[in-house]
Amino acid sequence: MEIITAVRGFKDILPGEAVKWHFVEQTARTIFSSFGFREIRLPLLEKTELFKRGIGEATDIVEKEMYTFLDKGDEYLTMRPEATAGVIRAYIEHSLFAADPVVKLFTMGPMFRRERPQKGRYRQFHQIDAEVLGSDDPQTDAELIFMLVHLLHTLGLMSLKLEINSLGCRDCRPAFRTAITEFLSGKEGELCGDCQRRLHTNPLRVFDCKVKECQQVLASAPRLLDFLCDACRDHFEEVQGTLTLYGTPFSVNSRMVRGLDYYTRTTFELTTESLGAQNAVVGGGRFDGLVKDLGGPEIAGIGFAIGMERLVSMLALADDGLDQRPLLYIAALGDGAKKKSGLICNRLRIKGIYAEIDYSGKSLKSQMKRADKLGCRYTLIVGDREMDEQIAELRDMRSSSQIKISFDKIEDYVINIAKEN
RNA sequence: GUGGGUGUAGCUCAGCUGGUUAGAGUGCCGGGUUGUGGCCCCGGAGGUCGAGGGUUCAAAUCCCUUCACUCACCCCA
Numbered sequence: 296m297e298i299i300t301a302v303r304g305f306k307d308i309l310p311g312e313a314v315k316w317h318f319v320e321q322t323a324r325t326i327f328s329s330f331g332f333r334e335i336r337l338p339l340l341e342k343t344e345l346f347k348r349g350i351g352e353a354t355d356i357v358e359k360e361m362y363t364f365l366d367k368g369d370e371y372l373t374m375r376p377e378a379t380a381g382v383i384r385a386y387i388e389h390s391l392f393a394a395d396p397v398v399k400l401f402t403m404g405p406m407f408r409r410e411r412p413q414k415g416r417y418r419q420f421h422q423i424d425a426e427v428l429g430s431d432d433p434q435t436d437a438e439l440i441f442m443l444v445h446l447l448h449t450l451g452l453m454s455l456k457l458e459i460n461s462l463g464c465r466d467c468r469p470a471f472r473t474a475i476t477e478f479l480s481g482k483e484g485e486l487c488g489d490c491q492r493r494l495h496t497n498p499l500r501v502f503d504c505k506v507k508e509c510q511q512v513l514a515s516a517p518r519l520l521d522f523l524c525d526a527c528r529d530h531f532e533e534v535q536g537t538l539t540l541y542g543t544p545f546s547v548n549s550r551m552v553r554g555l556d557y558y559t560r561t562t563f564e565l566t567t568e569s570l571g572a573q574n575a576v577v578g579g580g581r582f583d584g585l586v587k588d589l590g591g592p593e594i595a596g597i598g599f600a601i602g603m604e605r606l607v608s609m610l611a612l613a614d615d616g617l618d619q620r621p622l623l624y625i626a627a628l629g630d631g632a633k634k635k636s637g638l639i640c641n642r643l644r645i646k647g648i649y650a651e652i653d654y655s656g657k658s659l660k661s662q663m664k665r666a667d668k669l670g671c672r673y674t675l676i677v678g679d680r681e682m683d684e685q686i687a688e689l690r691d692m693r694s695s696s697q698i699k700i701s702f703d704k705i706e707d708y709v710i711n712i713a714k715e716n
Numbered sequence: 717g718u719g720g721g722u723g724u725a726g727c728u729c730a731g732c733u734g735g736u737u738a739g740a741g742u743g744c745c746g747g748g749u750u751g752u753g754g755c756c757c758c759g760g761a762g763g764u765c766g767a768g769g770g771u772u773c774a775a776a777u778c779c780c781u782u783c784a785c786u787c788a789c790c791c792c793a
Contacts, residue, residue: 303784355791359717377793406793411717413787422793489790505789554792564793571787578793602793628751659751667753678751692753 304410304418306604314618315607316421320403322449323423323601330442332399332425337381339405343371349380349589351556353496360408374407377555378424379582379598380589386428387591397429403603415573415605426598431583433530436561436597437537443577443599444543447565452609455576458548459538459563461531462499463523465584468559471522472498478516485512502550513550520549527560534561557582561597569609576605621651622713624666626659628678636677639705646706648713667692672716675705 301307308316324334343363350357362374375381382400385391391398403423410416425443427435440457447455462468476498483491487506494501502513523531538545545563553562562580570576579599586594623643627636633654640652651669653662659676666674676688687705690697700708 300784360791408792410791411789412785413789416792420793424793500791503791572789573792575793600793605793626752658746660749660753661746663751663753665753671753674753676752680751688752690752695753697752 302418304412306417306419311618312607315610316603319450319603319607319610320423323401323403323446326442326446326449327401327425330399330438332401335382335385335400335402337375337378337385337402337404339375339407340372341375341381341384343373345380345384345589346373346376349383349557349585350377354554354556356408356554360410362407362409376408377406378402378404378422378600379426379555379557379585382424382426382598383428383585383589383591383596387586387589392429392586392592392594395429397427399425399427401425413573414571415602415608417604421603423601423603424598426596428586428596429594430597431530431581431595433533433561434537436534436581437541437543439579439597439599440538440545440563441541441543443565443579443601447577447606450606450610452567452576452606455565455567457543457545457563457565458551459534459545459561460548460551461520461523461527461534461560462552462558462562462580463519463527464559467522467524467527471517471519474517474522475499475501479512482512485509499552500554502552518549520547530560553578553580557585557588559583563599567605567609570605573605575602576609577601619649620670620672621649622672622716623648623650623709624662624669624671624674625650625652626662626666626674626676627652627654628656628659628676629682631682632677632679635682635702636675639675639677639702642706643709646710648709650709673709673712 327334343361346361347357352358356376361376363371366372382402386398386400401424403421405419405421407419409418412418425439427439440459444455444457463471476494479486479490479494479498479501483494486494486501486509487504490501490504490506490509493504499519501509504510520528520531535545535547551562551564558580560581560583563578564575565577566574567576568574577599579597581595581597583595585596586592623640625636625640627633633656636652637654640650643650651666651671653665659678663674671692674690674692676690681687685702686699687702688697689700689705689708
């Protein structure tokens with residue numbers, strides 16, 4: 296029989312890995328809750344229109360990367376390629392803005408984009424996403440970034456580079472867009488093929504280009520930051536001032552642009568050297584027009600998305616470092632002993648003790664081997680002899696010392712050991 | 717969508733310019749101790765050599781096609 300494999304770009308997260316994911320998720324939940332963020336769980340499937348309007352019709356994501364299908368012939372649905380659009384949709388749909396002027400939300404789960412898989416890029420990938428709705432204060436920006444950096448430090452990731460930029464608002468950005476388009480039009484011939492295309496679709500993205508020639512052309516190009524209106528300039532300066540006050544190191548990268556249309560003003564990115572080409576571990580920014588664009592009131596927002604696969608792959612934890620090891624292994628020899636052992640084992644388990652047992656009926660030697668391999672602290676041996684006397688042998692696997700213990704005292708004894716360990 | 721690299725045991729890999737029953741390490745199972753783990757020793761199971769076609773007396777090895785994985789472009793978390 297031919298085996299059926301997973302879909303291209305869709306990965307299984309095996310138990311050894313899953314432990315790391317759990318650690319990251321737990322840490323995030325704890326930190327988010329002390330900053331006042333509450334979890335929201337959202338559908339994976341949304342109406343296609345949501346992403347077209349939210350992310351932008353001309354973006355690569357919407358143009359060629361979405362998993363979209365016609366549902367029963369009457370409606371286009373899309374597997375969410377990112378989380379923010381869904382969060383805002385729910386925020387508007389349930390009028391969360393009416394209950395509280397500032398709403399802080401987080402969510403985590405799978406996203407889907409149909410790209411060619413490579414290191415750090417999969418077709419199903421996972422994000423941890425946090426958003427603040429209802430505040431356009433620059434301190435909110437700084438606070439969100441501060442929390443994010445704190446989370447990454449707590450996870451042991453100290454060497455990520457934080458870059459920030461301001462994209463301006465809907466008042467000042469068009470002027471820059473015009474200026475850069477004019478500037479580049481004169482030099483179209485000097486740009487790479489991709490950039491000549493970008494010039495017409497999304498000129499700001501030329502800044503992202505890795506081709507040397509393009510970067511040379513850009514050296515004398517107008518700078519986004521010089522085009523900011525007074526309000527945006529003040530805003531950006533206060534973001535920087537607050538980050539400095541909080542002791543969060545950053546650098547301003549005036550060439551950093553984002554791939555989603557909804558971003559305004561503050562944008563930021565955390566990158567690593569250790570991941571190859573897909574070096575962005577976190578991306579985020581302000582989206583002050585998005586709520587209104589999606590049919591809600593005029594409410595400001597800012598958020599970020601952490602790439603889980605990229606983050607987890609940087610974790611220095613040993614594979615088994617977080618794996619639980621049984622406190623007790625029960626080696627049972629013979630049918631009567633197996634039944635008795637199963638009862639003991641499961642009674643311990645419901646007391647919260649991780650005990651392991653083998654029903655295979657293998658030799659004591661092979662059961663001992665297994666106990667050792669699992670890293671058990673103690674092994675309880677129950678055979679015919681023990682059944683006759685109603686007394687089991689308890690072996691300490693570290694010291695190799697062994698004591699006899701009567702059946703009716705095992706449970707209390709092991710519970711006591713558990714308290715000490 | 718475009719390029720490059722790689723596909724041999726569960727895992728990591730060796731296999732020279734084609735040559736006989738395709739190997740190692742590790743893991744798994746068993747034995748050395750008829751009821752005692754780790755270290756050591758011995759044995760065993762496990763492979764359509766990614767798939768299909770071609771060249772040849774002979775193909776894991778050479779050629780073609782195809783698929784998968786992977787890295788990079790692109791894109792982004």
